[in-house]
Amino acid sequence: MALGKDYATQECSLASALEVVGERWTLLVIRDALYGVRRYNDFLVHLGIPRAVLSARLRTLTEEGILEKRRYQDSPPRDEYVVTERGIELWPALRALAVWGREHFTERRLRYFRHVDCGTELGSYGECPACGTVVPAADVLLTPGPGLDPDPADPVSRALLKPKRLLEPLETDHA
Amino acid sequence: MALGKDYATQECSLASALEVVGERWTLLVIRDALYGVRRYNDFLVHLGIPRAVLSARLRTLTEEGILEKRRYQDSPPRDEYVVTERGIELWPALRALAVWGREHFTERRLRYFRHVDCGTELGSYGECPACGTVVPAADVLLTPGPGLDPDPADPVSRALLKPKRLLEPLETDHA
DNA sequence: CACCGTTGGTTCGTTCATTGAACCTGCGAG
DNA sequence: CTCGCAGGTTCAATGAACGAACCAACGGTG
Numbered sequence A, B: 001m002a003l004g005k006d007y008a009t010q011e012c013s014l015a016s017a018l019e020v021v022g023e024r025w026t027l028l029v030i031r032d033a034l035y036g037v038r039r040y041n042d043f044l045v046h047l048g049i050p051r052a053v054l055s056a057r058l059r060t061l062t063e064e065g066i067l068e069k070r071r072y073q074d075s076p077p078r079d080e081y082v083v084t085e086r087g088i089e090l091w092p093a094l095r096a097l098a099v100w101g102r103e104h105f106t107e108r109r110l111r112y113f114r115h116v117d118c119g120t121e122l123g124s125y126g127e128c129p130a131c132g133t134v135v136p137a138a139d140v141l142l143t144p145g146p147g148l149d150p151d152p153a154d155p156v157s158r159a160l161l162k163p164k165r166l167l168e169p170l171e172t173d174h175a
Numbered sequence C: 001c002a003c004c005g006t007t008g009g010t011t012c013g014t015t016c017a018t019t020g021a022a023c024c025t026g027c028g029a030g
Numbered sequence D: 001c002t003c004g005c006a007g008g009t010t011c012a013a014t015g016a017a018c019g020a021a022c023c024a025a026c027g028g029t030g
Helices: A013-020 A026-037 A040-045 A051-063 A090-105 A153-159 B013-021 B026-035 B040-047 B053-061 B091-105 B155-159
Strands: A067-073 A076-081 A112-115 A140-144 B067-073 B079-082 B110-114 B140-144
Touching: A013 A026, A013 A090, A013 B091, A026 A040, A026 A067, A026 B013, A026 B067, A040 A051, A040 A076, A040 A153, A051 A067, A051 A076, A051 B155, A090 B013, A090 B091, B013 B026, B013 B067, B026 B040, B026 B053, B026 B079, B026 B091, B040 B053, B040 B079, B040 B155, B053 B079
Parallel strands: none
Antiparallel strands: A067 A076, A112 A140, B067 B079, B110 B140
16 A cells, blocks of 8 residues: 555545555554554454465564564574564554444454443443443453354464463464 | 455454544545545546546445445536545544644644634643544544645645635635 | 536456465573 | 575556546526
């Protein structure tokens, strides 16, 4: 998107945002990163995305400061991608889009977003109805819903069967 | 997006939403519709989008119930596209994305979103800090910012120099 | 009546992005 | 020495976007 014909003439901050995160797969990569996915292979399997596209997205997201590439072991050299503050700030937008999608295009309930302090499900603009405060991404508890049907071959969807906080690294059993 | 390789295996309401509004240009078309743009030619000029793509997007948005095609004159037959309730419910997501884009990728201030009742600029999750309520799309006043540099050949950007409420039809002087 | 302009499109050849399969690399384990 | 794993790159084929040209229904003007 950034090359060739872009949204540059738009005079609009929404267009600026879409320049960065508007390409196919990009928002799903960020969603997974917020869910705690960090490794190339976990993104690959969970998203079912072509490798070339995943590499391209991870590169531009790193360049734009939304993910950070971090060496987690030498020998063999292995990197992981961790979401930055700038990426975390996309949480309200992602949540709002997800809520809209659920209300209009999903029949079964797949996941709940709850306030980690009290377990209450978040309201329509991201607040905790019980506590009366807007819940930051780090205090969101992700719990599975009844409609979930995980792929047994996918470590990420298996790990997401347990409740977990956003941003915390996912414990995938790469056995 | 809807055909061939889609996000169908994602088990996620965000993916469902992106199936519908995740294609290139789609969210910008909806933004314009919320701003009050209703006519084919206004979308065309303001977005700078290829005609074939605009036709395709308007068709799928109509099919998905986000826009409604409405005859506004016979002879010659002329239709306009009006945003529906389902489209209006995308406002929180669009606003959140625009706020993120402004904070990270725009230097100049292009537009303000204000509460029409009191003129206060909306807070980061769409609330009015003065009134303490979340402001629905219909009560948002769009006002131009100092960084705006409108294209004189574009009726929409000229019309947006005046403050206007969201959803109200844009008064474009097609002279 | 001939012609022009406006609105709202469709068609079509070129260019660009996405896809999926195959291949490559560094390294540890058996 | 060979296997397997993580994390990639390369490449041919397909599909989507681009932009210019064309079409059509009508109203207005000379």
